[in-house]
Amino acid sequence: MSTGIGERVQRKEDRRLLNGQARFVGDIRLPRQWEAAFVRSPVAHGRIRAVRKPAGAEARVFTAADLADVRPIRAQSSLPSYNASDQYPLAKDKVRFVGECVAICIAPTRAEAEDLAERVELEIDALPAVVDALKARQPDSALLHEEWGSNLFLTTFFDGDIDSLRKTAPVVIEREYSTARQCMNPMEGKGTLAHWDEKAGQLVVYTSTQVPHLIRTGISEFLGLDQGQVRVIAPDVGGGFGYKCVLQPEELSVSWVARRAGRPIRWTEDRREHLVAGANTRQHHYRLTAFADTRGRLLGIDAEITVDVGAYSVWPFTACLEAAQAGGNLPGPYDFGIYRCRTYSVATNKPAFTPYRGVARPGVCFAMELTIDAIARAVGREPSEVRKENLVPAAKMPYTNVTKKFYDSGDYPESVAQAEKAIDLKGFRARQAAARAEGRYLGIGFSTFTEQSAHGTKVFAAWGLPLVPGYDQAMVKITPSGSVEVRSGNHSFGQGLETTLAQVASEWLSVDVSRIGVVMGDTGVTPYSTGAYASRGMVMSGGAVSKAAEVLAGRVRRHAAHLLQCRAEDVRLAEGKAWHGAAHVTFEDIARAWYLRPDQLPDDVETAGLEVTEGYKPDIDTGVFTYATHAAVVEVDPDTGRVAIEDYFIFEDCGRRVNPLILEGQAYGGAAQGIGTALFEEVLYDANGQPLTSTLADYILPGPAELPAFRLGHAETLSPYTRHGIKGVGEGAAIAPGGAIVNAVNDALSPFGVELNSLPATPERVLGAILKAQAAREAAE
Incomplete structure (x- = not known):
């Protein structure tokens, strides 16, 4: 029996993972190994006046002063106007978010190390916290990095002749959209175990990472070692989603301390550390104007995108990757010719942004897909029909869009047609009308996207990154x-x-x-x-x-x-x-x-x-594009704001399917994360920058009871530019659910005049939108 490309082969790795035989960082035990715990900042913004080590334990507590020979993490960019930040592995002079590492303590056990950390005294003069990215752009805002003179890591600009459309377009749609800050929550948090191998003359670092060779480069650069002196080993890794593809300050601290202490040192992240101090993602704000003709055909887009990227620029992808992706990918799979977009990457007193499954595209997909539905409502047509007419047709492939994205192959409108058929759009409309007569509110929503994968050297170089994949x-x-x-x-x-x-x-x-x-x-x-x-x-x-x-x-x-x-x-x-x-x-x-x-x-x-x-590397350097359409049917309870997913269908085309079984698993997992984005997940802060979602009782993740029985359909349009016609598929299913589900919620609540434009669509937000629309109607009467 063949076990080559295209076969539904059972995963080789599952036996050890399911039988408890996998080996994660937390499972490794070396001779003379000690454990580490970090002292973390209790305030979001402040000047460090003193860090006092407990008497008698000075040799087991290390601060920025001890690590004076370690270079700060500094992610450079060649983009004009970019401001670089220095993040010391242990905070020096200033702290810039709650949970920032200030000291590292070591002991024979984690409990003893945590007890020691409790005895370290911090003296910090609090400064005004910057927690709102839009306010952080104002000239009177407190500054995280005073030397910049602003809170902007970067501003980018796509220019287009929008002014002509303002005078001539028959349909103009203006909207504001926002997406919540999220935490990534892999099953295994970060973890690092380091020791010096005298025989090899190497620092050996076991770390939970997606990018072992990159981490070796980062550790050697910031610790001042030759790369031949550093060996990075990533054992089994319990999920990453992008969280583990950047250099972590803890990796540097643990590595330095292990060499200084002359023994193996390990640190593993607990769940509260992850929720408080782990990298965040997804927090976007959009001001968007769309121009269309009387059928709803898109003519152009004018957008302003603000991304709250937190306190520091991560290495090597910088704090600007998210906004660069957002500005370049906002047009998505749509065929139109005029585009203007300004993006702002804004520093706030929150953990730094890290690339997360679908980088920027869940936000831009949400904004574009809600805009398509708003245009459809304005011209009185079925949203899926307007969507199909605006998508790049198969006859135009390969296609270069308005931001110079090169779409290699596919039939985007057909993905919508397949979703309409699978979800039975016509039958649903009849069922929806009958349900409304009974006082029940059903809605349907569609969301279509492209996923740029395997980006080439020119793409990363254009983003100004310090390290360009080849x-x-x-x-x-x-x-x-x-x-x-x-x-x-x-x-x-x-x-x-x-x-x-x-x-x-x-x-x-x-x-x-x-x-x-x-x-x-x-x-x-x-x-x-x-x-x-x-x-x-x-x-x-x-x-x-x-x-x-x-x-x-x-x-x-x-x-x-x-x-x-x-x-x-x-x-x-x-x-x-x-x-x-x-x-x-x-x-x-x-x-x-x-x-x-x-x-x-x-x-x-x-x-x-x-x-x-x-x-x-592929025959084309700009990446290859997977695409898909998601369709969601929901029921909304107008008395409680609760959203229940009744049906969910995904139709996708990722080129040649190497293993359909694994591809389906990727789709299920990605869609589950996307549903978390759409309905549940939100990192909240108070006005002082204190995190309010520091446990899983506060930060809500979807579980089996909240997820539908996903249905999948596939096409195989081979890329002409890769071996075997393969395209990437790992991120795709996480991109579309926000747009599909909120479009369905808005469809369900159309009798109330509700249009929800924020994620997640929690019961509180949904009910608030209903009550606001009701109050507006009563005031008008």
Whole structure:
């Protein structure tokens, strides 16, 4: 049975994960290991006057003064007007958010380290907290980084001739939209264990990361070590979603202390640390004007986007990635020609922004999809019909949009048509009318998006980032026993890469995935890769494995041809064997000849052997685009504001599906996160910058009772620019739910004159919108 590309192969990694045999940072125990705990700032903004170590424990407590030789984390950008921030791994002079690390304490156990941290005394003079990004843009706002003279990390601008549309467009829609701040909540928080290996002359860092090679670069840069002196090992990682693709200040502190203390030091993040001090994401504000004709055909968009990115610029992606993505991706899959957009990346006294599944696109999708529905209401048409007429048609592919995004392939309107059919739009409208007669309020909403994946060097360079991803590399070899080993510098934190990379190798070598081992996450033994983010794993790492396996398959045929006494072009690989007619040799026979019995091979044998390392990047450098349409049916209780999802359908096209089983899991998980964005998740702060959602009793995540039975449909439009036509799919399903669900809520509540434009659509917000609309009607009467 084939286990190559396209097969529904069970995940190789699930056995150890489900049987408790996985090895996370928290499971590792080294000789003489101690644990760490951090002293964190209790105020959002203040000047540090003193940090007093407990008497008798001075050697086990470290502050910024101790780490004076550690460079601050500084993420540079080449973009004009960019302001860089210095984030010391332990705060120096000033604290800028509640939970910022001020000191690190070490002890034989975590409990003892926490007790020691409680005894450290902080003297901090509080400063005014900046918690509202719109107010932070005002000239009278308190400043986080006084040397800037403002609170702006960056302003960007797309220019278009909007003024002409203001005079001529028959339909003008003006709206404000907002999305809430979120926390990422992977099952496993951050964790780092470091020790100095005297024999190797290396700092060995076990850390829960998506990007081990990047973290090695960051640690070496900021600790002043040669990269050859740093080995980063990412063991099993319990989820990341982007949270673990930047250098964490704790990684630097733990690494420095481990070397100074001369023993292994470990820190693992607890849930409250994550909710208070972990990176945040998603908080956008939009002022948007759309121009359309009388049928609802989009003519242009004018937008202002403010992104609350927190106190510091993260390394290497900077605080500006979110706004850069928002401005560039706001037009989404729509075909129109005039666009103007200004974006503001604003510093506030909150944890720094980190890329999160779908970077910026859940916000821009929400804004655009609600705008499409608002246009449809203005022209009196069904929103899905207006949506289809505005989407880039298949006949225009490949298509370069108004922000120069190059859409490689697909049929965007067909995804809406498939969603309409699956959700039975016509039948729903009849059911909706009947329900309203009974006092029940049903609504339907659609949301369509594109997901740019496997972004190329030109894209990242245009964003001004200090580190630009290029080629991905992979090694594939036949072992002496005839099995196959794949080594990739990428890493898996739940995506199933151990399985899908093995499937790509199996496609060329015909070896069952059970006999293909995949090694990832260790800079000491894997080829260089910038890691897992931006849905790049299967396009980039999969492409590298494919290229290496193809070359290796050619070498296997040549060795087999000598053993079979035939020409190499007459050898075919199947079932883990090399065949010439009915005769065959096994991979074990071939490996034995190469490794153990070279006398069986000709004198002029190719000495490159059975181990191949290849680099790869797609034929196009601007990324490839997955697309999808989500359709949601909801029921809204107007007395309580509660939203219940009755039906949810996803139709997506991600090119060649390497493993449909894993793809479906990605869709379910992403949509679950998107529903959290749409209905539940919100990080709240008071006026002093104190977090109000520091436990899972306050920060609400969706569970099984809140999630629908998702239904999926698929198309396979192959990308002409990648190996096997693969496109990235990891982020997509998290992008659309906000737009689909809130459009459905607005449809359900249209008899009340309600239009909700904020996320999440909590019962409080929904009920508030109903009461506000009711008050407006009564005042008008």
